[in-house]
Amino acid sequence: MKKIAVYPGTFDPITLGHxxxxxxxxxxxxxxxxxxxxxxxxxxxxxxEERLVMIEKSAEELGLTNVRIKxxxxxxxxxxxxxxxxxxIRGLRLTTEYEIELNISFNNRILDKGVYTILxxxxxxxxxxxxxxxRELLSFGKTDLDDYLSSAVLGHISQRG
Numbered sequence: 001m002k003k004i005a006v007y008p009g010t011f012d013p014i015t016l017g018h019x020x021x022x023x024x025x026x027x028x029x030x031x032x033x034x035x036x037x038x039x040x041x042x043x044x045x046x047x048x049e050e051r052l053v054m055i056e057k058s059a060e061e062l063g064l065t066n067v068r069i070k071x072x073x074x075x076x077x078x079x080x081x082x083x084x085x086x087x088x089i090r091g092l093r094l095t096t097e098y099e100i101e102l103n104i105s106f107n108n109r110i111l112d113k114g115v116y117t118i119l120x121x122x123x124x125x126x127x128x129x130x131x132x133x134x135r136e137l138l139s140f141g142k143t144d145l146d147d148y149l150s151s152a153v154l155g156h157i158s159q160r161g
Contacts, residue, residue: 005118007089008035008076010131012044013153014055017129019062020122021091026064028118032089034059035079036071045135050156057152077111085115092119093127 005025011018011034025032034055038048046054052069059067072079076088088108090101098119105117121127129148137145138157145154 002030003087004031004033004083004085005029005087005089006033006035006076006080006083006085008037008072008079009091010037010039010042010044011051011055012042012046012131013051013134013149013157014058015126015129015131015134015148015153016150017091017093017122017126018131019058019150020126021089021120022059022064022067023062024120025089025118026066029087030066032064032067033079033083033085034067034069035076036069037076038071038073040073045138050160054153054156057156058150061150061152075111077108077115080108080115081112087116087118089118089120092121093130 007022007025009018022032022034036048036051036055044051048071052071055069059069080088090104092098092101101119108115108117134145134148143157
């Protein structure tokens with residue numbers, strides 16, 4: 001049986017930290033579905049289409065062949081069921097995130113007892129990176145973000161203008 005995991009997020013934009021987690025997950029699972037969460041209550045900096053392109057190009061850049069990207073609305077656990085996945089991947093950067101992620105994992109387990117949450121930390125050099133920090137830097141005109149974003153994402157941003 002194929003072991004599938006779902007890695008959900010808004011990925012606005014996808015960062016090197018996200019990519020670390022995706023790479024690690026792709027070595028553990030047969031397939032990783034990157035679930036691009038479309039949350040109508042959030043106003044992302046990048047459109048759904050742009051985020052899909054940046055994720056796809058970043059995964060290609062890393063040579064990840066067992067990764068698939070899919071937009072979704074609603075509960076992650078519903079996407080997990082739809083994809084017949086066995087796990088939800090969540091990134092964990094700081095100890096302050098642990099309690100939040102643990103609570104989310106408890107709720108997901110109540111919603112579906114067959115779904116496990118796997119917490120994955122990025123490499124230490126990427127632990128400080130968050131999409132919100134990147135958006136803030138971009139809003140101040142900072143574009144030399146090689147320590148935060150893949151060359152695929154940087155290329156997309158520079159083309160965007």
